[in-house]
Amino acid sequence: MTSDADTVVRPRTVRLRADATRNRERIVSAAREAIVEFGPDVALDEVARRARLGNATIYRHFADRTELIRQVTLSVMARAAQCAEDALVEEADAFSALCRFVFEAAEERIGALCPMLSEAFDRRDPEVAAAVGRLDRSVTAVMERARNAGQLRGDVAVGDLMVALTQLTRPLPGTGCLGFDRFAQRHLQLFLDGLRAPARSELVGTSATLEELQSCHK
The missing domain is CATH 1.10.357.10 (Tetracycline Repressor, domain 2)
Structure with a gap:
């Protein structure tokens, strides 16, 4: 039987996962373009700037x-x-x-x-x-x-x-x-x-x- 708690939490969990997926895709896309322009040693600050995300978000997705x-x-x-x-x-x-x-x-x-x-x-x-x-x-x-x-x-x-x-x-x-x-x-x-x-x-x-x-x- 589904509880009221499940009904409340699941939609938010789905949204969080979707946001995380989009952020990961934005980081990879930004890194791809930055590497083309600056090479593989491009600063991660530049990748974060292009992805319009904070550095902490990058490190949450990539070690x-x-x-x-x-x-x-x-x-x-x-x-x-x-x-x-x-x-x-x-x-x-x-x-x-x-x-x-x-x-x-x-x-x-x-x-x-x-x-x-x-x-x-x-x-x-x-x-x-x-x-x-x-x-x-x-x-x-x-x-x-x-x-x-x-x-x-x-x-x-x-x-x-x-x-x-x-x-x-x-x-x-x-x-x-x-x-x-x-x-x-x-x-x-x-x-x-x-x-x-x-x-x-x-x-x-x-x-x-x-x-x-x-x-x-x-």
């Missing part, structure tokens, strides 16, 4: 900077994987799905974040390993669909795509160029045109996998 960066890393990989999965389902044309993933992943700032965060998380962490695996599978599925449709050249793999995406969307050091996104979009389109089949050149070496890219940082 230290390492845990916050870990969560940002997981969030970036999850969002990128979701971009690939949505594109695969929603785009009728296989190469359009690949293009959509590339541009949406660029909007997630994956190029600026991944190089900085790659040194900061433990690849033996089961949650990190699962996130990497999901990203690999999702992007591979998008690329395989385009390849099977005869639209993607056969000598590239997920690692090749992620290297290019990272390099072409990483802000140039010391430029402070507010319009850099415009240039990144142009360069990504040039890169995507180069992925189309039939290939007009033969690439040197072998295609790179995501696993090989990870091993470069070990």
Whole structure:
């Protein structure tokens, strides 16, 4: 039998949990943008300012900077994987799905974040390993669909795509160029045109996998 106390407490408990979830999401989002601008050593005061929360709220959710960066890393990989999965389902044309993933992943700032965060998380962490695996599978599925449709050249793999995406969307050091996104979009389109089949050149070496890219940082 439900008591009067239960009736009073439960709605407030639900609200508190919802507020806590929103605050956590605001912190991760603010940290993501701050890391893009200042690097992984950004002051937590700056993260708190961007999230419009007190420092104490950050420490209630994250024990230290390492845990916050870990969560940002997981969030970036999850969002990128979701971009690939949505594109695969929603785009009728296989190469359009690949293009959509590339541009949406660029909007997630994956190029600026991944190089900085790659040194900061433990690849033996089961949650990190699962996130990497999901990203690999999702992007591979998008690329395989385009390849099977005869639209993607056969000598590239997920690692090749992620290297290019990272390099072409990483802000140039010391430029402070507010319009850099415009240039990144142009360069990504040039890169995507180069992925189309039939290939007009033969690439040197072998295609790179995501696993090989990870091993470069070990």
